[in-house]
Amino acid sequence: MSEAALFPRARIPYGTWGSSYFPAWQTSALAEVNIGQFSGEAMARILGLRGVPKSELDYLVLGSTVPWHWKFWTAPMVSSIMGHRIPGFHVEQACATGLQAVLMGAATVEAQSHDTVGVLTFDRTSDSPVGVFPERRSYERTQAIADVWDNFGFDPATGNAMIAAAGITARKYGLDRTETDEIAHLRHQQYFEAKDRGFLDRLMVPLNVLTVQGRPLGTVDDDAGVRQVSMGLLRSQRELDTCVTSGTQTHASDGMSCLLVTTEERARELSPRPEISIRFLGKAEARAEPSLMPEAPGIAVNRLLDRLGMDMDDVAVAKNHNPFAVNDAVFKRQTGYDWENLNRTGCSLVWGHPQGPTLTRSLIEGLEEAVERGGGNVLLFGCAAGDVGIAALFQVS
C-alpha cells in the first residue's frame, strides 16, 4: 500500500466548508436567482460562519456546468461578488465538475502559485438557458438547445440519452429491478437517518434569498422535493428503462457548495480543528464504452486503487454520485464492495443533481463522516456525461 500523496503540498482545512441545500428544480427561491451571484454571496456567508475572513483567499476555482448570466466573467466576477477581488478560473466537466474543481484547487496549491484557494461549485438547473447555435453546415441550419434537458436526452457521441445508458448498463450486468429498488430505498433511509441525527447541520447552511427590492423571497433550508419512499412505492413505479424508474434515478436540483484547499500551514491556521489533516492521495479518470456510463466510475476506482496499491478495505468512507441506482449495483459487481456501505449519510440519488456542486457536497459529507469515525481514507467517485468516471482518494487523519 502506497500513501504517497497526489498533491503533497495541498490540504483541505477541516470545517471551513459548507453547502446550500439542494432544492429540486423549480421548487425554491433558487429558481429565481443568478446562481453565480447567489453562490458568491453564499460562499462569503459560509466562510463567515466558519470564521474564515474571505480576505484570506488568494485564488478562486469555480465549477459549474449550466450557463448563467455573465458566466463570461467567471471566477473574477464571482470573487468580486464575494467582496474580495482575486483571480481565478472556471472548470467544467459535467457531473465530475464538483470533484475536478477541488482537484484543480489542489493542483494550484501544489504549483505554489497560491496558498489559499477557494473552490466554489454551483448550478441552477431550474429555468436552464436555451442556447441558439447557428450551424451553417448543419441541415437544420440553426439549433436551439435547452441546456439541461436537451443534453440529458442526447449524447452527441452515441446518440443515446443518459437514461438509456443506465438501461444498457443494467442489461449488460444482468441487474434485477428488485436490487435497484432496494438500493434506492436504503439510500433514502440513509439520508433521513443522517438528517435526523443532525449530521447535515454540520455542513449545510440555510440561506435566505432576497428579492430585488431586498425583501424576503424565500429560505433555502431543506433539500426540497426529497421525501421518504416506501418499497411499495418504489416497486409500483413504471420502469422507464431497465432498472430505471423515477424512484431509482436522481432529479434535477439547484445549489452550491464550497470548500478551501490550502497549504498545510494555512490549513492549520484556518481550520477550527487544526489537528485534523486532510490530504489528497490520488485520482483517476476513465471512460467506459459507449452508453455504459454507470460502469465508468468503477473502472476509475479500480484504476486508482491499483495505482495506490490499495483495495476497498483501505477505504473508511465511500461516497459516490449515483444518478441511477444502477450505478451502485454495477459498482458492487466491479469491486465486490457492498452497496450498503456506500453513502451512509446520503447521496445525489436522493438529494438531487445540480451537476456542478454534486460531488463537492458528496466530498464534504464524506470528509465530515470520516472525521466522525476518527479518520481514514475517503473514496469519492462518480460518473459524468460522456461515459466518464472519476475517482479520488483523500486521507483524513
Added chain:
Amino acid sequence: MTAPTETAVKALRQPTLETLGLGTVLEIFKHGKLPVDAASQVEAVFGPEEDRGSMVISGASGIVGAGKTMQFASRLEPYGVRLVALDFPGAPDGIGAKYDGLVRSFGREGADRIMSSIVRLAYDGRTLPAELRGLKPRFLLEAIPEILAIKRAHYGLFRQAFPELEIRSVTSGFPARELGVGVAHPAFPHEINKVFETVEDEPSEVTRLLWSLGLIPLPVSDDWSFILDVLFCGITLAALRYHRATNMPYWKIDKYVRRLVGPNPFRAHDAIGAKGADFLTWSCLHHLSEEYGELFTPTPELVERKDTGQDWYPPNHFRPVVDWGMGPEEEAAFDAWILGPLFQMTSLMLHERRGHLTHMNAIGELCAQFRKGILALMRQHGPDGVRQTVERYHRLFPAAAGSAWHPEAVSDMSTPEWQQLYVNAEHDGRVGVVTLARESYNWDVDAELNRALDWLRNEGIERIVVTGDFHISTQMVGADTGEFFAAMEDLESGLAITRGWSRTARRLHDDFLVSVAFVPGKRCLGGMLELLMHCHYLVAVEDARFGWPEVTLPVVPGMEACHWPLRRADEEGRRRILEMLLTGRPVKAADALGWLVDGAGPMDDALQEAWRLASETSPGAENRPVAEGPLEGIADAVPPLPVADSPLVEEGRRAIMACVTGACGTSAAEALEVQARQAAEFLAGAACRNGAVGAEFVKTIRI
C-alpha cells in the same frame, strides 16, 4: 454644580455660546437683542457697504466647494457680498449643477439673484486671476484637495497677493498648526448642513459671522482630524473591521450599524461620492494612525478604494441575493466591534479635551446621522459599560489595545458637563433660562430637562424662560420618532413616553410661578410645541411656524395637545387648534396670537417681551388660564376639513378626534392619563405601523 460665566449669570454648565465669545443665553434676554447681528458681522469681515469685499471659495466646483458656495452666496447676497468661485479651467461644473436645487429653495428669481452674485473664475493653480484684485477678497474658504503641500502653497499664493486676507480651510484632517491657517470644517450635505468645526485661538469675527448668518460654528481643538471625522471615519473603520472579521457585506453592516447607532457609513460614502469620500476617510485614518497607532489603521479595503473610488454598495444589477442575519451572540460581538472602537476613540478625544462636551456630542447627531450623541450613548452605558465594551473589542482586535485608550476619561460621568449634554439652565438669581440644544425631544432631553428644572428650583428660581440654545438647535421639530420604535411593539413603552413626557411638560406649568416659552424662529412642531405650550406664556419670533403634523404620520399627539391648548383657548381658538391637529397644517406665530401664542414680533421685540413677561409679570397674571373641568361642545368646534390625503390620515384624524373628545371630556387632572393611553395605544396599533413611523421602524429595526 456651577460653572463660571463672564457675567453674574450662574449656569448649570458652561453655555456653549460662551465658546464663541457670545455670552450666555440669559444675557440675550436681558439685553433684549442678539449679541451680534449679520449686518455688523458682514461689515466686520467684508468691510463697509461702500468698500465691500468678497468671499473667495477655492476648489469651488468640488463637492464641498460647490455646496459651500451655494450656502454662503444665498446668505451673503442680501448684504452685497460677491462670492468668487475659483477652480481649474477643466473642473466639472459643480456650481451650475446646484441651480435646480436653488430654484427649489428660493424660487427662480431668488436662484437667479444668488447665482448672479457668484463670480466664477478659473485659474491654473500657480497664479491668481487678475480680476480677483478688483473683487477685493477679504475671506478665503479653501476647499482644495487634502494634500498638505498643495494647500500650503495655495495659502502662500493668496497671502502674497492679499496679506490681510482671512483664510479658513475646510480640511477634515489637517490641524491648523500644520496648515498655517484657521479651520472651518463643514459637514455634509454641504448645501444645507450648518455645522462648521472651527479651529482658532480665540473666537474670531469670521466665526461670529457664521453664527450671525444662522450657521453653527463649533470650536474644537487643533488636533489631527476633527471630532466629526474621528466619529465618521471611526465608525466606517469599525464597520470595515467587522466586515473583515465576518465577511458580512457592506450593505448589511450598514443596516446593523444604523440600528445600533444611526449612521450608514458605507451608503454615506457612496452618496457623497465614493472616490472623494473614500480618499478623505483614508486620509483622516492614515494620519490618525500615524499619530495614535493601530486603533485608526485603515483596512486594505479602504486603501484599495481610496484609489479606485469603487462604490461600497453593489451595482443595481447585483442587488444582494443572500440575506445575512445574526443570533444573540453575534449581535453582542457586533456591538463590541462597532461601539468598542467608537468609545475608545471618544476616550481619546475626551482625554485631549477636543471640545465642549455638548459640541462633541452634537457633532455626531448633526453631521453623521448618530441617533444619539456619542457621549449620550456612552453615558447610557456608564463608565463600567464603556470600559467593558472597549475591553471586549480589544479581545476581538488586540492591535487596538496598544494605544489611544484612556479609560480615566470616562470615569466620572456624574458631572454637569456629562449630565447636561442637551439641556442647560442659567439664572441671575431671579429668572432662569432653560435652553434646549436638541431639535427633537427624546428620553435624554426629558431626563436632562427634569434635572435642569430641579436645579433651578433648588436654586430658588420661580420664573423661567424655556427656549432653544441659540447655537446648536436652530429649530424645534418635535418628538424624536426613533423613540417610538419600542412603543410600536410594547404598549408599556408607549405609555412610559406619553405619561412621562407629559408629566415633564406639566412641570413647566405647575412648578414655577411664571414660565415663558420662547421660540426664536423657524418652526416649533409636534412634541416640542406640546412641551412649550405648557408654559404660562408662549412668545415667538413673528414668522416662526407652529404645527402638529402628527396626523400625517399618523400618530396621536402624546403630550396633551389633544386637550391642553383647547383648555386655554376661546371658541375661535379651539376651532383653529382642531384644524391644526386634524390637518397637520402649521400656522405662523403672528397668526396664532391670543389662542396659542401670547406674543410675536421681530427678534428683538420678541426677546424683550419674553423677558418682560418672565421678569415682571405678577403672580397669577396668566392670560390664558387652563380650564380645569370638562370642556363642552368640543365636537361642534371641528371646522370643515379638506378631504384626507390618504386612508391613514383619515384614520389618524379619527383617532385624534377620539382622543380630543375623551381628554376634553374629563378634568385636566385626569386628561393626562386619557391622552397618554390613547396615544400609546395608537402607537402600538396597525395604522401607526402602516404609516411613516412604521416604515422608519421597519427600515431601522426590522432588518
